[in-house]
Amino acid sequence: MDTSHLARRAPPRSSALPLDGFASISLAQLEARARLMHRHDLKFVLPRAVLLAFLAEHQTQFDILEIDGKRLFRYQSIYFDSTDLQCWHDHNQGRRRRAKFRYRQYLDHGTQYLEVKLKGLRNVTHKHRVAISATDYQACNMPDALQHFCHETVRAAYPDTRPMRLQRTLGIDYERCTLVARTGVERITIDGSLCFFDQHRRHPAPADRWIIEIKSDHRLPAIAHWMFQHHQRAIAHCSKYGMGAHLLKLPQRNSRFAVALRRHLMPSPDRPT
Template sequence: MVAEPDANVLLAGIAATVPPVGLEEVPRLMRRVDRKYIVTAPTMAALAAELGDRFAVLRIGARRQFRYTSTYFDTPGLLTFHQHRQDRRRRFKLRTRTYLDGGGRWLELKLNGARGGTDKHRIPYDDAPGRALTREAMEFVRDTLLSELHLVAPETLAPVLSTDYRRVTLVDVAGSARLTCDTGLLCRDGGASAPARRDLVLLESKSADGRALVDKVLRGLGVRPVTVSKYCLGVAALRDLPANRWHPVLRRYLARHPEKRQASLAYSECPRVLASTCRTVS
């Protein structure tokens, strides 16, 4: 039997051969257009060959590949999950992200607004635990949701899911765009977990206008964007919740599906909770 290619090893090899750039040279792109792709290891190798010297790799110290862990917060009725599943025009996700190889911890609030782009707001969170929201954190969430999306923040937000993965970041040397390449994803929910396949890479093209070079190259390779969220995939898989729009990605990307379990009353009451938890301010 032929062993599946290990995408993590492949990316480490690609990163070792690409010219490096420092963190200060990476475009911030807090307001941007995101496109996501899932590619096999051979396609990732072909993409790297096509990009050639037009991309550099983020290097911090001696490292070019970095470990991340994130904890996502949601309401008891999983408001943000269902907003995303229903493709609500205005929605948000809240997480802490810890850079295990340097970079500290941040509290990040990702917003999707009327223009269809992604707007990320964040504050340093080094002095707070990754699975808790401080009073200052809730003030940040309330103020940002009200000012940016005209939404009143939910009263209760608690940790729901954690994700671990490795990332290589490629930077377009000619413009304000970057490509993140994630491998080894593991979604964790209490005692249950769902790993991604080892031979696949989750790519996210991030650019100011949605017309990044890498998107054009991927189209030429026959790769099309997918609708995917690490948080939503993990919640759908581990809690056996409806995920029709993500079903093809779930079947392809996750290495195995966890055992099904009965949804709790809180989740069966989602329509009522959704109607009352987060309201619009006119």
């Protein structure tokens, strides 16, 4: 099946945020301060009103990534899995040792990477990535050299893992801005205008919902307390791939991603799309 058109979809809808009050940092400064390839992750889904309050109150504690005058960037992720969705099933079953494979394209400056994310002990995320060409990104199948990179990365962490042939499964368009703490090692990504898609259909998430991911070198970053004080609970099963695969591939299955998807990212009559 030709699934190369998964990577040729329209860009996400634009959702402006008031970001001018933050001081800017460059990509090099961000990576020097908080690259966080090995980290703890904590996710929240915020309605727009709470997100605006958060942004207004933290302009002196965080800087914002700015590249070529832009602070809100367009992303596309293409996820890979086995034909029987083994990666998704491992995550759904809560396996402690699991992997996720994706292409990520930065649409505003035309670069793309293959990324392998491994979940390890104490729920720490380890991310490995390598730059890829636009030709590889658009190809129907992942080239053998990149398949080998995925297999060897996983085997180095989990020696008893058997290799599997990866194929394109689904894609996600979204917009992102990135905040970096002025003190400590902490980064926050704010994702909006999400749209899940595969070769058959597109499914946009509500425009007033934003996925906030706090990435830190410790389990409970200070900023999480602000979320708790404003009655926002961390969402345990809010993987974008997990939710996308449930939505597009296994909608009838009672998965661990169904609750977050239904409560936060499904349209309702009184919620804008």
